[in-house]
Structures are given as C-alpha cells and as structure tokens.
Amino acid sequence: MMHHPARHIGHHAMMMMTHSMRSGAGVAFIFLTIIIGLSLANLTVTPVELEMITVEELQDSSAKFIGVALATATLRASGGDDNSDSLTSRMETGDLVDLGMWARYLVVENPMLLSITVLLLGVVLPLLLPLGSFTVISGDVQHRTVRYLLPRTTRSSILLGRWLGSLILSWALILFLISSVVIYLSIMIPSESLEDLIPWGGRCFLALFFLTIPYVSLGILCSATFSAPMVALLAAIGATVGIPLLSLSLQEAWEPLGNLLYLLPWGYSHQLLSPSMENFFEASAYCLGHAALFLTLALLKFRRADL
Amino acid sequence: MAVNDRPGGMTALSVLNGFFALGVGGTTIQRFVASYELMAKMDGSGRFGRRRGQYFQSLLDEGLTPLDLQILGVMGLIATIFLLVSIWGILKQSNLLGRWLGTIGGVALACFSVFSILWLPDSFLRGSGLSIARQMFFPVFLIFMLHVIFRRDFLNNRQNS
Numbered sequence: 001m002m003h004h005p006a007r008h009i010g011h012h013a014m015m016m017m018t019h020s021m022r023s024g025a026g027v028a029f030i031f032l033t034i035i036i037g038l039s040l041a042n043l044t045v046t047p048v049e050l051e052m053i054t055v056e057e058l059q060d061s062s063a064k065f066i067g068v069a070l071a072t073a074t075l076r077a078s079g080g081d082d083n084s085d086s087l088t089s090r091m092e093t094g095d096l097v098d099l100g101m102w103a104r105y106l107v108v109e110n111p112m113l114l115s116i117t118v119l120l121l122g123v124v125l126p127l128l129l130p131l132g133s134f135t136v137i138s139g140d141v142q143h144r145t146v147r148y149l150l151p152r153t154t155r156s157s158i159l160l161g162r163w164l165g166s167l168i169l170s171w172a173l174i175l176f177l178i179s180s181v182v183i184y185l186s187i188m189i190p191s192e193s194l195e196d197l198i199p200w201g202g203r204c205f206l207a208l209f210f211l212t213i214p215y216v217s218l219g220i221l222c223s224a225t226f227s228a229p230m231v232a233l234l235a236a237i238g239a240t241v242g243i244p245l246l247s248l249s250l251q252e253a254w255e256p257l258g259n260l261l262y263l264l265p266w267g268y269s270h271q272l273l274s275p276s277m278e279n280f281f282e283a284s285a286y287c288l289g290h291a292a293l294f295l296t297l298a299l300l301k302f303r304r305a306d307l
Numbered sequence: 308m309a310v311n312d313r314p315g316g317m318t319a320l321s322v323l324n325g326f327f328a329l330g331v332g333g334t335t336i337q338r339f340v341a342s343y344e345l346m347a348k349m350d351g352s353g354r355f356g357r358r359r360g361q362y363f364q365s366l367l368d369e370g371l372t373p374l375d376l377q378i379l380g381v382m383g384l385i386a387t388i389f390l391l392v393s394i395w396g397i398l399k400q401s402n403l404l405g406r407w408l409g410t411i412g413g414v415a416l417a418c419f420s421v422f423s424i425l426w427l428p429d430s431f432l433r434g435s436g437l438s439i440a441r442q443m444f445f446p447v448f449l450i451f452m453l454h455v456i457f458r459r460d461f462l463n464n465r466q467n468s
Contacts, residue, residue, distance in 0.1 A: 022315070027315075027320055028319055035444065039438075042438045
C-alpha cells in the first residue's frame with residue numbers, strides 16, 4: 001500500500017525525535033544545550049543581579065563590545081586604525097555610526113540582558129547543533145540498519161524526515177531556553193518588564209529559529225557524507241569553527257578573502273537581530289538558501305550511497 | 308550489533324548522575340564543615356582569621372543557623388547516595404534501584420537546591436538565582452527521562468527478569 005510522502009516524512013521525524021531522546025548523543029545534546037544556554041544567561045545576568053555593576057554601566061560597556069563584534073562580523077573592523085578605541089570613535093561619529101546605533105537598539109531600546117544572552121547563543125549554538133544531527137544518517141549507515149527501512153520507504157523521505165525531526169527538537173530546546181530566561185528576567189530583574197520581554201523574546205526566538213536551519217542542515221550533510229558518526233561530528237564542528245577563523249585570518253592578508261565567512265551563515269546571521277525588518281527577512285532568506293543547498297547536497301549524497 | 312539492548316541514553320544518564328552525585332557530594336561536605344565552623348563561632352571555641360571570623364559573624368547576623376546547614380547537608384547526603392546507587396540501577400535497568408532510587412535522588416537534589424535558595428544568604432550562595440535554576444534543570448530532566456522516555460525499558464526488564 002502506497003502512502004503519501006508527507007506522511008512518511010512526518011513518521012520519520014517522529015521516530016527520529018523519539019530515538020534521539022533515547023540515544024546517548026541525543027541526551028548529551030539536550031543536556032548540554034540547556035546547561036550551556038542557561039550558563040550563558042547566568043553569565044549575563046549575574047553582574048546585574050549581584051549588583052556588581054549597574055544596568056547603565058553594563059549598557060554602556062556592552063554597547064561598545066557589541067559594536068566591535070558587529071564591525072568584525074560585517075568585515076568592517078579593519079578600516080581605519082587597528083585599535084578598538086578608534087573603532088569606538090568610528091561608531092560614535094565615523095563610518096560605523098550605523099553599527100553604534102544597531103548596538104544601542106539591542107541594549108538600550110530592547111531588553112539588554114535578553115539581547116546579550118541571545119547574541120551569545122547565536123555564537124555558541126552553531127557549535128552545539130551538530131551534536132543533535134551527527135548520528136542522524138551516519139549512525140544507521142555505519143551499522144547497516146538503514147537497509148531494513150528501504151523496502152517500505154524512500155531515501156529522500158528518511159533524510160527529510162530526520163532533518164525535520166532534528167529541527168523540531170532543536171527549536172523546542174531553544175524555545176525552552178528563551179522562555180526560561182524571559183520568565184526569570186521578568187521575575188528577578190525589575191528593569192526588564194514583561195511587556196517588553198515577550199515581544200523581544202519572540203523576535204529573538206525567530207532569529208534563532210532561522211539560524212538553526214542551516215546549521216542543522218550542515219550537520220545532516222556531514223552525517224550523510226561520512227559513515228562514521230564521530231568523523232561526521234568532527235567535520236561539522238570543524239567547518240563551523242574553521243571557516244570564521246580562516247576567513248578572519250586570511251582577511252589580514254587580502255581583504256576579499258574575508259568573504260569566505262559567507263560560506264556559512266556567520267557572515268550575515270547577525271542581521272537576524274537587525275533593527276531593519278528588511279535586513280531580517282533578507283538574512284532569513286539566506287539562511288533558508290544555505291539550508292536548501294546543504295540539504296540538496298545531502299540528498300544527492302544519500303541517494304547514491306552504498307547502504 | 309550492540310552487546311545488550313540498553314539504550315545509549317541510559318548510559319549517558321547514568322554518567323550525568325555520577326557527575327551530579329559528585330557535585331552535590333562536594334557541596335554536602337562544604338555544608339557540614341560550614342555548620343561546624345558556625346557552631347564554633349557561636350560558642351567562641353573556633354580560631355578563625357579576622358576576615359573569616361567576620362564572614363561567619365555576618366552569616367549569623369543574617370539569621371543562618373548551623374541546623375539549617377545540617378538539614379541541607381542531610382538532603383545533599385541523601386541525594387548523593389541515591390544518585391550514586393541509581394547509576395548501577397540504571398545500567399542494570401532495574402526498576403527499583405534505577406528508576407525509583409534515581410527519582411528519590413532527583414527529588415532530594417531538587418529539594419537541596421530549593422531550600423538552599425530559601426535558607427542561605429546571598430553571600431553564602433555566591434551566585435545568581437539563574438545558576439541555581441540551572442542546577443534545578445538536572446533533577447527535572449532526570450525524572451522526565453526515567454518516567455517518560457525510559458519507563459518501558461525498566462518495566463520490560465522487570466517482566467523479563
């Protein structure tokens with residue numbers, strides 16, 4: 001009896017989520033994502049909560065730091081003098097004024113502690129997401145168990161279903177993390193009101209929602225490419241860490257090489273928290289484009305694989 | 308093929324149990340030591356440096372008593388022992404030693420965190436509330452995994468044995 005492919009994909013997604021929670025890698029992924037996410041939030045909140053620093057002082061210092069980080073991410077830090085003081089002055093009066101305003105939008109116009117937490121998550125999540133997807137295909141290929149599924153379903157359904165399952169699990173974890181931080185901030189930090197936190201929390205979730213898609217797809221691509229799960233994990237994390245390091249160091253030698261950053265969403269992912277909704281939609285579209293590319297490559301690889 | 312049918316997640320969960328048992332065990336020792344130091348401060352028999360003496364005096368001024376620390380120590384001790392025993396139980400997929408001792412260990416760990424927040428002054432906790440909320444995640448996660456995700460594994464193993 002033939003079933004609709006969408007039902008097969010949904011079934012594989014459900015099975016993938018159930019299996020993931022029962023596997024060692026899945027438990028490690030869920031546990032590490034939540035613990036590291038809450039630790040990042042704790043790192044942000046502690047100085048304010050223990051009154052080691054005032055909200056205004058943190059706003060001022062974090063606006064400068066975020067401005068410098070944005071200048072680096074947009075490959076505009078190397079213009080002008082090299083020291084960070086000149087970067088600060090360029091953000092106040094020079095060619096980086098837009099970045100200074102962007103940083104102020106994140107920490108002054110919106111709940112600062114949530115913005116900083118989400119920015120940190122945006123850096124750390126790409127390293128954690130491969131943990132949730134590296135065994136999705138390679139685990140079954142290594143043990144040659146995937147062949148038992150093939151008489152009843154298609155390779156494309158397996159891959160797409162497991163990709164969807166990984167995504168839903170990652171989104172659920174991110175939603176849990178952001179909700180926990182929003183609830184905690186609204187109760188414990190009087191300067192962060194629930195009326196501001198809820199819409200900004202929604203926007204932050206959307207940003208991480210789109211950021212997750214290409215990195216999970218990259219994990220699936222590595223999982224479909226390498227039959228040994230640990231090699232797939234190393235490849236996914238290696239690419240995620242290596243590309244920004246490589247591009248930023250090569251940029252010193254020849255500036256156009258900095259554009260290697262765009263091989264992964266590192267080059268534009270910060271635009272997901274841009275004040276301009278146009279930039280947000282553009283960055284979301286790029287995320288989907290990257291994901292489509294990785295997923296197509298993974299499909300091609302998996303359909304031709306000797307299972 | 309795997310040598311036995313124990314899901315990998317159970318092994319991972321038992322490793323996490325071990326980490327948290329050691330963590331809460333260390334804190335438990337600290338609670339007992341602090342309670343005896345506080346008693347020594349109260350009856351004037353202890354010899355402390357000036358700063359440490361001031362610190363214990365400030366804890367007493369904030370209403371902390373040695374009994375509070377000892378009760379927390381007992382909770383921590385229960386959590387440590389039950390979590391350690393449940394490692395073996397989870398690896399053996401034993402319903403009693405794994406699932407139920409793990410649950411009691413998780414509840415004791417949660418109580419240990421909650422009562423630490425309620426009873427201990429901020430200067431003693433040396434952390435924000437979010438770090439304690441983070442500690443609360445593991446007991447909730449452990450109980451969810453034992454009673455929802457791995458429930459059938461424990462029950463099937465009980466029927467088979």
